Amino acid sequence: MRKAVELGYSEEFAALARAYERSGGDPSALANPGVASLVVSGNRVLGLNSLPGLDMSAEELADGIKAHIAVEPGAIIAQPVHFCFGLLPEEGVQRIISHFKIGPGASVKFLAHCSFPNAVKVRHIMEAEVGKGAAMEYNEAHFHGPAGGAEVYPHARIAIAEGGSYRSEFKLIQGAVGLLEIEYDVHLEARAAAELVTKVHGKGDDRIKIKESLYLEGAQARGLVKSRIVLQERAQAEFTGEAIGAGPFSCGHIDCTEILGGTEAKAVAVPKLVVVDERAKLTHEAAIGSIDKKELETLMARGLSEEEAVEIVVRGLLR
Numbered sequence: 001m002r003k004a005v006e007l008g009y010s011e012e013f014a015a016l017a018r019a020y021e022r023s024g025g026d027p028s029a030l031a032n033p034g035v036a037s038l039v040v041s042g043n044r045v046l047g048l049n050s051l052p053g054l055d056m057s058a059e060e061l062a063d064g065i066k067a068h069i070a071v072e073p074g075a076i077i078a079q080p081v082h083f084c085f086g087l088l089p090e091e092g093v094q095r096i097i098s099h100f101k102i103g104p105g106a107s108v109k110f111l112a113h114c115s116f117p118n119a120v121k122v123r124h125i126m127e128a129e130v131g132k133g134a135a136m137e138y139n140e141a142h143f144h145g146p147a148g149g150a151e152v153y154p155h156a157r158i159a160i161a162e163g164g165s166y167r168s169e170f171k172l173i174q175g176a177v178g179l180l181e182i183e184y185d186v187h188l189e190a191r192a193a194a195e196l197v198t199k200v201h202g203k204g205d206d207r208i209k210i211k212e213s214l215y216l217e218g219a220q221a222r223g224l225v226k227s228r229i230v231l232q233e234r235a236q237a238e239f240t241g242e243a244i245g246a247g248p249f250s251c252g253h254i255d256c257t258e259i260l261g262g263t264e265a266k267a268v269a270v271p272k273l274v275v276v277d278e279r280a281k282l283t284h285e286a287a288i289g290s291i292d293k294k295e296l297e298t299l300m301a302r303g304l305s306e307e308e309a310v311e312i313v314v315r316g317l318l319r
Helices: 012-021 027-031 293-300 307-316
Strands: 037-039 044-047 052-062 064-070 082-086 093-104 107-116 121-130 135-144 152-160 164-173 178-187 194-204 206-215 222-231 235-245 251-260 268-276 281-290
Touching: 012 037, 012 044, 012 082, 012 107, 027 037, 027 082, 027 135, 027 164, 037 052, 037 064, 044 052, 082 093, 082 222, 093 135, 107 121, 121 135, 121 164, 152 164, 152 194, 164 178, 178 194, 178 222, 194 206, 194 235, 194 307, 206 222, 206 251, 222 235, 222 268, 222 281, 235 251, 251 268, 251 307, 268 281, 293 307
Parallel strands: 037 082, 064 093, 082 107, 093 121, 107 135, 121 152, 135 164, 152 178, 164 194, 178 206, 194 222, 206 235, 222 251, 235 268, 251 281
Antiparallel strands: 037 044, 052 064
C-alpha cells in the first residue's frame, strides 16, 4: 500500500533517481508499489511505500528526517526494502535519524543508496533492535562527486537479541570520499551473530576514520568485522576494530586490509581485543601493503594505461 506522500516533486525525484542509479541502485524499484521504499532529498520525503508486515514513517526535520521502521514478529519481507537518500545542491546538510525494530522471528534486507554529488555534510544516526531469532541485513552504498567536499558521519548502535543475526555492508568506492567517520557499536546476546563489512576507496586528500566494536555479551555470541580500504595519492585512513568477549564461548574476529597506491598515502590499523570471560575466543589479522606491481605490468602489457590498470586492480580488491 502506498503511504504518506505521493511523488509530488517529479523533477527532483528524477534527478535523485539518476544519482541513485549511479550509486548502483535500481531506480525502477523506487516507484514499484510491490517494493517497500523511502526516498528523501535533503529534508523532504519524496516517496514512502510500506507493505504488509512492514511499517515505515518519516518525519521531516529542519536539516533532515527522522524515520521509524518496524517489522512485525515473524514477518518475512521477501523483496529488499530500498532507501534512497541524497542531497543535490552544492551546499547543505542532511541528517538521517533512523530507528529499526525487527520483531522476533522476522527477516528483512535493506538496500540504502546515498548520493551526494556535490559538497555536503551528511550525518547518519541509526539505532536498531533485532528481536529474538530475527535476521536483518543493511547494505549502504555511497556515490560522491569528484570535488571531495562531502563529510559523512555514519553512527550506529545495534542490539541483537538471542539467536538473532545482523549483517551490514558499507561501500564508498565511487567519487571522492572527502571526510568519512564511521562508528558502529554492536551488542550481541546469546547465540546472536553479526558481520560488519566496510569497503572504501580513498583518493586525493580524503580522510577516513573507522571504528567498529563488537560487544559479545551472551554465551556463544559470534561476530566478524571485515574492512577493505584502498588509499591513493595523499589519502589517509585509520581503522580500529574492537571485540569484547564477555560471554562464555563467544567468538569474535577482526580482519583489516589496507592497500596503499601512493607514496604520500598513510594507513593505520588498530585491532583491539578484550577478553572478559576466559572461555571467549578472539582473533585478529591486519595487513597493510601496496598495489601489486606485477598485476599492473600485466594489465598494461595488454594495452591499458597505468591509470586504467590501477582502477581494475582497486575494484578487484574492493569487489
